[in-house]
Amino acid sequence: MPFPSLPRALARAPASLRVISGATLLAILIPGPLALADAEHEAPPALAVPARPRVAVHSDRYEIVAVREAPDRLRLWLDRIEGNVPVGDARLELVLEEEAFSALPEADGTYLLDSPRLARTGRPFDLVFSVTGGPEGDDLLAGTLPALPAPDPHAGPFEDRWHAAREWLAHQPWLVAGGGALLGLAAGLGLAGLGLAGRRRRPRRAALAATLVLLALLPTLPARAGEGHDHDEAAPPAGSAAVDAPARLPDGRVFLPKVSQRLLEVRTMTLRDAAASRTVTMVGRIVADPNRGGVAQSLAGGRIALPEAGLPRLGQAVRRGEVLAVVEPAIPVADQTTIAERSGDLGQQIATAEARLARARNLAASGAGTRVSVIDTEIELEGLRRRRALLAQNRVAPEVIRAPADGVVASARAVAGQVVAAQDVLFQIVDPAGLWVEALVFVGDAAMDLRGATASVRGSPPMRLALQGFGRAVQQGATLAQFRVVEPMAGLSLGQPVTVVAEVAEPIRGLVLPRAAVVRAPNGEQVVWRHLKPEIFAAAPVRIEPLDAARVLVAAGLAAGERVVVQGAGLVNQVR
Structure with a gap:
């Protein structure tokens, strides 16, 4: 067996060859774990900084x-x-x-x-x-x-093969998995050579052969230049994909390049000390001017009939006195019986009067009667005929509903064939240029001297109001105040809720800002974005007091002379 002869071969080899063989084996086996360690290591994220000089x-x-x-x-x-x-x-x-x-x-x-x-x-x-x-x-x-970076004068052909090997293996997981088999094969070949040489009693040649086999594997590892000397042409140069994107800096400030500022239409203003007035906020609703509108009602009730021009539609402009609808009165059965009896009685009286008139005329013609009796009978007959005509007219004459004022139809509750009762509101006419606001004023605020007021609907610019008067009847701690809308905006509806902000005559001084400049930070604080540098913005927590529907007074957090964002603050606040 070749493997048992390895210890004897290494033992008989010179010390220098044993050291070379051991160092070579370690050099082959070490890069694998190092590559795995490099693969597990992740570079820290780069800080958000401007990409271009x-x-x-x-x-x-x-x-x-x-x-x-x-x-x-x-x-x-x-x-x-x-x-x-x-x-x-x-x-x-x-x-x-x-x-x-x-x-x-x-x-x-x-x-x-x-x-x-x-x-x-x-x-x-x-x-x-x-x-x-x-x-x-x-x-x-x-x-x-800033200056352009100078080319690196130390860039050259120097290559660190072991660094390249570790880096290359870190990006080749499939090779790391199979690296054990490759190293085992190389070690096996070296050990086999040692074993064969050991049997032939040639320890020096065996150790040298194993060393040469291991060294021969080194050139097969991929090589890259050392750190700072990478010349891979496929890698893009630094900064080639540089993009100046909005980013939140580590200290909480926001880097917003000029190209983004113009795209988002960010606008600023310089804070200055100014005089302002304290305000009170009230809840109100839109009502019609009592002198420029009205309602159309039926006096007796009946069934709705179509007029010649048809029923008016919502939003249609009408003139005062224009026919809006026709109501045919309904007559009860008892009243119909009474009318029939009166009609029959009047018919009988008319017939009797006609007979008397004929006799009076004959007598007057023969000289037996006078002309006065003829005239009296004619007058009586004419009166009876008018009474019968009025009775017939009241029985079938419809009620005409007319517009009480110039304006537009704000509400319509009439349909052809509908039966309505007396005093039912069929139409409401409103003049869009004559609208008022009714607001609830608490007793303490009613004693203040209000100098001016504005009203705002959610998502719309404020409207200027003119105070008309206060009510004197207190209900649940509040009374009514009426304001005239100086320039009503389009699309207002009766009963629409509004927020009324009235100025108090007592003046105060401070920093005045538009409401759009104040936004909510992620922690819930009210902040205003300061424009520190041309492309740097910082959030400043503030305490504010409302002035009117569009302005606030900065009570704390800012100083005069600072530039703050008054348009686009919400977009700057969303940069992460």
Whole structure:
């Protein structure tokens, strides 16, 4: 057997050959576990930082962000400080190494500069930006553009085969699984050679043969350059897929590139101390102006009949006095019997009066009667005929329902053939330009001197109100206050709930913000996003008090002079 002769062969071999053989075996067996360890190790995630070199500068008028799109190309964004509004029609020049270059405006509102001087590596560039013809006047800004990295002078043919082997095995799990069989085969061949040589009493040659077999396997391992000297052409260069994406930085701030700010229409304002008024908030609803609308009702009731123009539809404009519907009165059976009796009695009286009139005329013609008796009989007969006509008319004449005022039909409860009772509301007419708001005012607020008020429907801009008066009847601790809507918005409906915010005459001073600037952080706090740098935003917890339907007063958390986001704050708050 060849394997039992291995100890004797190694024992008879010189010490140098025994050391070489042992080191070679260890070198073959060690890369497998190391490769598995490398495969299990995962690189830590990279921090969210801007992907492309850039320079961001600002003054009290403008802010400029210049991004290196290519080694010899700069893309520039020019915005106003007040409002963060893009400026695309100004003249923008750059002074680079004491030479002026003009940045050309693009269709998307940015500027582009191409210069081969920008491709120089090894040192940063001091840039001076000149803005002329802008909405805020002329201005000068200065900044430093980071240098391009210089090529690595130490890159060469040096290769670390063991590092490459471990790295290669870490990405070849199928080979790691089968590596034991391959190493076993190599060891078996070496041991077989030792055994055969041991039988022939040639220990030196046996040990040397085993060493040479193991060393012959080393060139078959794939080789890569050492760390920092990788020349694999298939791997993309660093930064080739660089994208400036919005990201939440480790300290909680948000990096929002200019291209994203313009896409999201982020707008800012500078906080200034201003005078404002305290407010009270009330719950109200939309009602009709009592002088510019009304209801159409039936006095006696009956059955609805169609007028000549048909029944009006919802939202249809009508004029005062226009016929809306016709109600045919219903006569009970008892009343019908009474009417029939009266009609028969009147018929009999008319017939008697006609006979008397004929006799009176004959007597007057023969000279036996007078003309006065004829006239009296004619008058009596005419009265009886009018009474019969009125009785017949009241029996069949319908009731005409007319519009009480100019406006539109807000509600309609009439259908052809419908039977309605007396005082039923059939139509409600509203003038869209004459709407009021009724709000519940508690006793303590009713004593305040209200100077102005606004009303808002959820998701709509506020409407200005004019106070009309307070009610004097208190019900459950509140009374009614009526306001006239100065400029009603389209689509308001009667009874629609609104939020009324009324100003108190007592003035206060502070920082005033739009309500849209205040958003909720993930922890539930109310925050306002500050614009620290051209592309950096930070959240500031604030305490606010409502002023009206569109404004709030900052009680704590911000200071005058800070720039805050007033449009798009919710989108900035969602960046993760």
